[in-house]
Amino acid sequence: MQKSVSIISPEPLFNSRITDLIIDIEYLRRKDTQSTVDPFIYNQLRDIFRDLDSMFSARVDGNKTGLSKYLEAKEDDPEAKGRKTIEIDKASEAMKIIDENSNELVFFQGFFTELHRTLREGITNESSRFAGKYRHTAARPELPGDTSPAYHLVETFMDKLISYITKKETPKFEAIKVAFAHQRYLWIHPFREANGISARLVAYAMLKKLGFGGIPNRILNPTFSFCWDTEKYLKLVRKADNGKEKDVFAFLEFALEGLRDDMQRMDNLLNYDLIRDTILRPSFKHPIFERLFSEQDRLILDVAMDKQVFQAADIRMLFPQKHPTEISKMIKWLRDKDLIIGIDENARRYSINLENKYLVKMVVGKLERGGFIPVS
Structure with a gap:
């Protein structure tokens, strides 16, 4: 049958x-x-x-x-x-x-x-x-x-x-x-x-x-x-x-x-302003990042969040008095911490690394509180 x-x-x-x-x-x-x-x-x-x-x-x-x-x-x-x-x-x-x-x-x-x-x-x-x-x-x-x-x-x-x-x-x-x-x-x-x-x-x-x-x-x-x-x-x-x-x-x-x-x-989530203002910025205000970052780190990450993809030249505008090698070291420090990631082979352009082991937990928490994870 x-x-x-x-x-x-x-x-x-x-x-x-x-x-x-x-x-x-x-x-x-x-x-x-x-x-x-x-x-x-x-x-x-x-x-x-x-x-x-x-x-x-x-x-x-x-x-x-x-x-x-x-x-x-x-x-x-x-x-x-x-x-x-x-x-x-x-x-x-x-x-x-x-x-x-x-x-x-x-x-x-x-x-x-x-x-x-x-x-x-x-x-x-x-x-x-x-x-x-x-x-x-x-x-x-x-x-x-x-x-x-x-x-x-x-x-x-x-x-x-x-x-x-x-x-x-x-x-x-x-x-x-x-x-x-x-x-x-x-x-x-x-x-x-x-x-x-x-x-x-x-x-x-x-x-x-x-x-x-x-x-x-x-x-x-x-x-x-x-x-x-x-x-x-x-x-x-x-x-x-x-x-x-x-x-x-x-x-x-x-x-x-x-x-x-x-x-x-x-x-x-196709609206970057929403991602930046309700997910990324609040995530970086967590105490773990407050302890980890210097003021210059925060300024660089602000640029990263605002521009989505940035270059060393964008950072030099923040610190015009610093030598390019110092700028490179500042970027390298954030890369070594896995907070930013190179997006091309030459690593001349960078972006926030959302899958950083600390940041991803904050991001997921914000997504959950924002109603993006609806499973009950």
């Missing part, structure tokens, strides 16, 4: 809230938002959000690594990292691979198995043994009444999902397609483990491929979009397993609301 099940996009009524959300999402997707953030700064923010989304995605699946603990663990030697941190790092790396190859992405069986292999290989001997291999057992025996396909039908249903994902749709149905494909993937439960985190990465790949980053290539966060309320997400996504229209629409409305809200939040 399960073999006859097809995967078809549900069509909401014109006057439904889902339709309103689709209209909002399409507006954001097509909006020609001009970014005032230097690409080097923005890509650092993208790296930070990639790690954050991966961490919260792992938490949805039961990895309870806390934010502070994860940020501290990132500084550890790779050989010393624990399994839970490695899981998050692998998810972040998978997101990066998707980012770098979004235009060339092709959805086929090998895409899903290779994505899963990227996530699971090398964590434990057991995870490596099953990495990239469809399950050969029942999907979720712990869930009463689980309707996921029997293991021998997984490949058949993945073919159906691939046909659904790759079928050309009118743009207005593409947001629904991403959310519904996410739910159906979880229902199929193709792998022995890591189905949740891989499902969110599949959704991410679809969002990137379909251009939901828009003209400014905004940051997209699949977990912050679809799992902004973890308890509600798990309840709705599982209830929609039954395929009943009412339950499917309930999940789609929840997911599309999260996607719209995340796109709106990320558009705020």
Whole structure:
């Protein structure tokens, strides 16, 4: 009986809230938002959000690594990292691979198995043994009444999902397609483990491929979009397993609301004045930096924050009486402290290093307090 099940996009009524959300999402997707953030700064923010989304995605699946603990663990030697941190790092790396190859992405069986292999290989001997291999057992025996396909039908249903994902749709149905494909993937439960985190990465790949980053290539966060309320997400996504229209629409409305809200939040980060005034400047006022910096260091960092990308000549304007070699030493001191970073091979241009081990914690704290990290 399960073999006859097809995967078809549900069509909401014109006057439904889902339709309103689709209209909002399409507006954001097509909006020609001009970014005032230097690409080097923005890509650092993208790296930070990639790690954050991966961490919260792992938490949805039961990895309870806390934010502070994860940020501290990132500084550890790779050989010393624990399994839970490695899981998050692998998810972040998978997101990066998707980012770098979004235009060339092709959805086929090998895409899903290779994505899963990227996530699971090398964590434990057991995870490596099953990495990239469809399950050969029942999907979720712990869930009463689980309707996921029997293991021998997984490949058949993945073919159906691939046909659904790759079928050309009118743009207005593409947001629904991403959310519904996410739910159906979880229902199929193709792998022995890591189905949740891989499902969110599949959704991410679809969002990137379909251009939901828009003209400014905004940051997209699949977990912050679809799992902004973890308890509600798990309840709705599982209830929609039954395929009943009412339950499917309930999940789609929840997911599309999260996607719209995340796109709106990320558009705020295209405004550099907001980043500088609400994230960077307050971060550098933390006592740890007050003790670390001299007055001239603060002046240089003020230039870095104001200009985003600066050169030695910009610093010489602050200290016209100083010899160029002294200016170079001042810049080198901040580079050695990992607070600024060269952005080209000759290191003639510099920028704030948002991923400095102290600064990143302050930045993440400001992002959290500013409502950019919505997961509950």
